[in-house]
Amino acid sequence: MGLWRIPAGRDWAERVCWLSRTRLAALGTLGLLMALGTIWMRNTLPMVGLWSTWLVAVLLGLAFYGLICRVTGWAISSRTRAFLVHLQLVCDVLVLTSLLHFTGGVENPLSVLYPLLVVLSSSFLHRRVALYHALFASLAWVSLLLLELHGLLPHYSLPGLGPPARYAQPGLIWAHSVVMGGVNIAASLLTSGVVERARVGEAELLAAQQSCEARLGQLEALTDELRRTDEQRTLFMRIVTHELRAPVAAIKSLLQLILTGYVPPERHLEFIAKAEVRANEQLELIGDLLDLAHIREGVHLPEASVCHVQVILADVMDMLQPRFAEQGLIATSEVQSDLPPVLASQEHLKQVWTNLISNAIKYNRAGGRVEVRLYCEGAMVMGCVNDTGIGISPQDQEHIFEDFYRTEAAKHRSRQGTGLGLAIVKAIVERYGGRVWCESSPGEGSSFYFALPAMPAHP
Incomplete structure (x- = not known):
């Protein structure tokens, strides 16, 4: 069945409808x-047979046109489409043969319409099937000539077009048959070759167009991504410039006060100490920027190894114990036993715990609590740092992990801070295939969670 299918070009429906409209126009002209x-020839030709054939052809043409071009809401399958096109072409040959029979047969010069029908069929069909249609058209013409030659069909002569007995000359009949068959086959082969090359070219052109459209879409996406990256880079540079300029300007102002003599000698150490604080802030910011850049770019990173998160947590809790005591905070930790290890850098995990717990200390209320939990959930090792501090609004939670982002409440509570700590936490956790998120309400404290893939247990 695949051979008999109609090649599915982009414009097959328009071409078939054009053929149907052309057929109806030709039948209208023929009727005139x-x-x-x-x-003119009232008593010469069998008008009943002619008009009957014409009427049948018109009805078939209208039926095909209605089915293919005018019926809406009916999706024509490829099998039905192929059947209708083949049936139209076969009917065209039969109608032409019938009309030639009633109008002189071999005497009628309009037999040249057979090659035209062959050309039309070859423009729609595969080469082999088009050849079958060419053979069918030739067979129809030869059959008509032979049937008239042997008297099985009556012959109707056309006056004024040569001797009326030509239909009874076997040599002439065979000559017409051979010529018509050769012309039909040649027309089929030539047309099919040209059309199939055109189809291949059209398919290649369509593929190239689709490829260009796909590449255009990719280029547009890349352009948008580059534009966003450039905007983010510009914003990042603006923020970094501002953040770096502020400590330098403060240090310069403090030193100028000393150098110009506005500060008495007994207060020099006080101003130098302030300048040192700002210098340390500058170094902290530069260090955070370098850490964040290295993590995101994947360069100069410490080597990942098998890490026991609970051991790193214990070290960080011991390191931060003086700060808990300084602010009068109650710190507790709850660690699930037999936790599986994770594949990560110990230095990075220490940064994660230090940043999260330091924020819980910095933005907590006096006498508040810091609760740290470490447990396993499915195939993930989960960490949670919960505090009773200032909390975070839902609007701020959407941006809390962005570079340099600090909430207004955080700025009011503590002037110190680079706004990069949580961005570093997010970059580290995602570097090792995990995720981090926040749950909080203003004035009710915050809970920061992170999840890292646990290493599979070996038997």
Whole structure:
């Protein structure tokens, strides 16, 4: 069945509809000529047979046109489409043969319409099937000539077009048959070759167009991404410039006060100490920027190894114990036993715990609590740092992990801070295939969670 299918070009429906409309227009012209012929050759040709054939052809043409071009809401399958096109072409040959029979047969010069039908069929069909249609058209013409030659069909002569007995000359009949068959086959092969090359070219052009459209979409996406990256880079540079300039300007102002003599000698150490604080802030910011850049770019990173998160947590809790005591905070930790290890850098995990717990200390209320939990959930090792501090609004939670982002409440509570701590936490956790998120309400404290893939247990 695949051989008999119609090649599915992009414009097959338009071409088939064009063929149906052309057929109806040709039948209309033929009807006008037949009307004139009825007046001119009233008693010469069998007008009943002619008009009956014409009427059948018109009805078939209208039926095909309605089915293919005018019926809406009906999706024509490829099998139905192929059947209708083949049936139209076969009917065209039969109608032409019938009309030639009633109008002189071999005497009628309009037999040249057979090659035209062959060309039309070859423009729609595969080469082998088009050849079958060419053979069918030739067979129809030869059958008509032979049937008239042997008297099985009556012959109707056309006056004024040569000797009326030509249909009874076997040599002439065979000559017409051979010529018509050769012309039909040649027309089929030539047309099919040209059309198939055109189809291949059209398919290649369509593929190239689709490839160009896909590449255009990719280029547009890359352009948008580059534009966003450039905007983020510009914003990042603006923020970094501002953050770096502020400590330098403060240090310069403090030193100028000393150098210009506005500060008495007994207060020099006080101003130098302030300048040192700002210098340390500058170094902290530069260190955070370098850490964040290295993590995101994947360069100069410490080597990942098998890490026991609970051991690193214990070290960080011991390191921060003086700060808990300084602010009068109650610190507790709850660690699930037999936790599986994770594949990460110990230095990075220490940064994660230090940043999260330091924020819980910095933004907590006096006498508050810091609760740290470490447990396993499915295939993930989960860490949670919960505090009773200032909390975070839902609007701020959407941006809390962005570079340099600090909430207004955080700025009011503590002037110190680079706004990069949580961005570093997010970059580290995602570097090792995990995720981090926050749950909080203003004035009710915050809970920061992170999840890292646990290493599979070996038997």
